[in-house]
Amino acid sequence: MSALTARSRRDLEIHRYPAPLYVLVPVIALVLQALLPRFMGRFALFDLPLVVTIYFALSRRSPVQGMFMGCLVGIFEDALTQHAIGINGIAKTVVGFLAASVGIRIDVENNAIRVMLNFVFSLLCSAIYLFIYHVLLGMNIEWSWVSELLKAVGNSIIALVLFPLLDRFQIRD
Amino acid sequence: MESFFVRYRNLxxxxxxxxxQIIGLAVQVRRTDQGRISLDRSDTSGVRLIRYWASSLVSPPERAVQSSKTGVGGLWQSYIDLRHVRQQNQDLEDTIDRLRLEQAALLEDARQGQRLQAILNFQQKYIYKTLPAQIIGASGSDQSRVFYLDKGKNDGIGRDMAVITAEGIVGKVRDVFPHSAQVLAINDQTSGAGVILETTRIRGILRGNAAGQPQIVGVLADQRIQPGEKVLTAGGDEIFPRGLSVGVVEKVIRDPDRDAFIDVIVKPAAHLDRLDEVLVITSTDSQFSSDQKQDLATSEALKSAEVAALSEQRKASAIMAERLPGLTDPNAPATAANPAKGATPGTGTPATPTPTTPTVPKVLPPQHPDRFTPGNAAQPETPSEAAPSRPVKPTATKAPETKAPGTKAHATGPPQSRTTQSKPQKKEGAADDTGQPSAKPSSTPATKPNTQPRRNP
Structure with missing residues (x-):
């Protein structure tokens, strides 16, 4: 329980990464997200920019950085579609903020917590996306919660692999 | 105030x-005439700029990935796959080499089968006992044209046995070992075989020259020897049976040592430089095959049947002579059938006994011969001249008696029998030339009746 409820922020370590990694990893995530569905078709049930946003938000434990990363990644993700720019931006901005806020309070080194957080934030991102599309914009869109659940599972699995991989790039003091 | 922004900075x-972003979304959507909200198809400059940035950010890596994918694919297809192709190519080349070897082996087997078939056919037709053998080696020297057989003393091969092929002679066994034999080829300089030219019947000794060509030496210069004439074994050397093919005359050269002699270069019938299988004549006793034996039996049966037919014909002639005495020539000499007569009445000379010749019925001579009667053309008209013509008849009737029994001359009568040429007649003709006048009238009667047919009374 101590891992889940840290007593103070001093007990938690803020991870630092090389500066190019903050640019390179989201760009790679965007490229792969645009590239892989060509080969995987309907089996492309994942959202790599969201996973990267969650990771950096949890690791940096900075809501501002998390929000900006989520905002930029979301906007670029929207820019690659024919949809209005800002839908994914708003959703990932909220997710980045919440992930960083949660990362301040709990230990995110545990893989199970990482998987669970990814699953929850993926569903939250989908919900925000749907809310914006339906409520704010008032447009119709086909929606399947099963697909969103599978996407959440896929993001969790990818996070299970990607997070330890990105941990290797941490700058140790 | 400062603490408020610091405290709620994140929010x-x-x-x-x-x-x-909501403002940005609001800019991008518009309300349609039907009251529905839709995305503005014409992006604003800001939105287009953002899309351009995004595209510019993602496209290069995608292009790189695509090109790398193409490169990887090309690398895969051009190199990694080529490893398999190279391996496959190597396998195919190995397969081709193996198939070539198998093809060569099969071809060699087929050729060997054909050669063995030819040798087998020859062996079946050949009357002497032969043993097939395989050539397993040679001397390896041009000066020694010998080779080795895979069969030796244990197989029945002995020294000085002739070695032949279906085409012609090859050589003779020079030395024998338990399981192999050394054969001296006919083109070796130390070999020798008695040969004879087929047409000119000139004999000589065949031996090899320095060039490895068999040649006939010791032959007197003869213009009749021409290239292409066949050369056969003479059979006098007690090694090669006579009549075997040796080869053909290739050319004739003068003997450099003796002017009066020539050397006949022979092109051997057997391929002496490409021998594989040969036959060794192990025995010169006649070994007839079943077909040959059947042919001999058939020939003997036909011969005995012919002899029996001849004897039956003789018996029939004798019986006919006994039962038809009127057909017997009274002037004929005494034979076994009528030995009581003993002599010819016309001439009065005693008849020579011919017990082996059967009596043949003769046609009686005409009782009133005229000048058209065959054999009476030269008969004179006056009675004084007719007297010397009487001895002609016995002479004319004697000729058929010397014929062999069973021939047509016996049934045709005296006039026709004179036209038949045979050895006894020639002897008689020769005797006639010595003083008998009966020879001249015998040749004229056939022409005179044709020239004067209307004078016939």
């Missing part, structure tokens, strides 16, 4: 970001 940033 304020979140709010600003959300508001900014």
């Amino acid at each position: 304020l940033v979140l709010l600003v970001l959300l508001v900014a």
Whole structure:
């Protein structure tokens, strides 16, 4: 329980990464997200920019950085579609903020917590996306919660692999 | 105031970001005439700029990935796959080499089968006992034209046995070992075989020259020897049976040592430089095959049947002579059938006994011969001249008696029998030339009746 409820922020370590990694990893995530569905078709049930946003938000434990990363990644993700720019931006901005806020309070080194957080934030991102599309914009869109659940599972699995991989790039003091 | 922004910095940033993006969304959507909200198809410059940035950010890596994919694919297809292709190519080349070897082996087997078939056919037709053998080696020297057989003393091969092929002679066994034999070829300089030219019947000794060509030496110069004439074994050397093919005359050269002699270069019938299988004549006793024996039996049966037919014909002639005495020539000499007569009445000379010749019925001579009667053309008209013509008849009737029994001359009568040429007649003709006048009238009667047919009374 101590891992889940840290007593103070001093007990938690803020991870630092090389500066190019903050640019390179989201760009790679965007490229792969645009590239892989060509080969995987309907089996492309994942959202790599969201996973990267969650990771950096949890690791940096900075809501501002998390929000900006989520905002930029979301906007670029929207820019690659024919949809209005800002839908994914708003959703990932909220997710980045919440992930960083949660990362301040709990230990995110545990893989199970990482998987669970990814699953929850993926569903939250989908919900925000749907809310914006339906409520704010008032447009119709086909929606399947099963697909969103599978996407959440896929993001969790990818996070299970990607997070330890990105941990290797941490700058140790 | 400062502490408020510091304390709620995160929420304020979140709010600003959300508001900014919501405004941006609001800019991008518009309400249609039907009251529905839809995305503005014509992006604003700001939105287009953002899309351009996003595209510019993602496209290069995608292009790189695509090109790398193409490169990887090309690398895969051009190199990694080529490893398999190279391996496959190597396998195919190995297969081709193996198939070539198998093809060569099969071809060699087929050729060997054909050669063995030819040798077998020859062996079946050949009357002497032969043993097939395989050539397993040679001397390896041009000066020694010997080779080795895979069969030796244990197989029945002995010294000085002739070695032949279906085409012609090859050589003779020079030395024998338990399981192999050394054969001296006919083109070796130390070999020798008695040969004879087929047409000119000139004999000589065949031996090899320095060039490895068999040649006939010791032959007197003869213009009749021409290239192409066949050369056969003479059979006098007690090694090669006579009549075997040796080869053909290739050319005739003068003997450099003796002017009066020539050397006949022979092109051997057997391929002496490409021998594989040969036959060794192990025995010169006649070994007839079943077909040959059947042919001999058939020939003997036909011969005995012919002899029996001849004897039956003789018996029939004798019986006919006994039962038809009127057909017997009274002037004929005494034979076994009528030995009581003993002599010819016309001439009065005693008849020579011919017990082996059967009596043949003769046609009686005409009782009133005229000048058209055959054999009476030269008969004179006056009675004084007719007297010397009487001895002609016995002479004319004697000729058929010397014929062999069973021939047509016996049934045709005296006039026709004179036209038949045979050895006894020639002897008689020769005797006639010595003083008998009966020879001249015998040749004229056939022409005179044709020239004067209307004078016939």
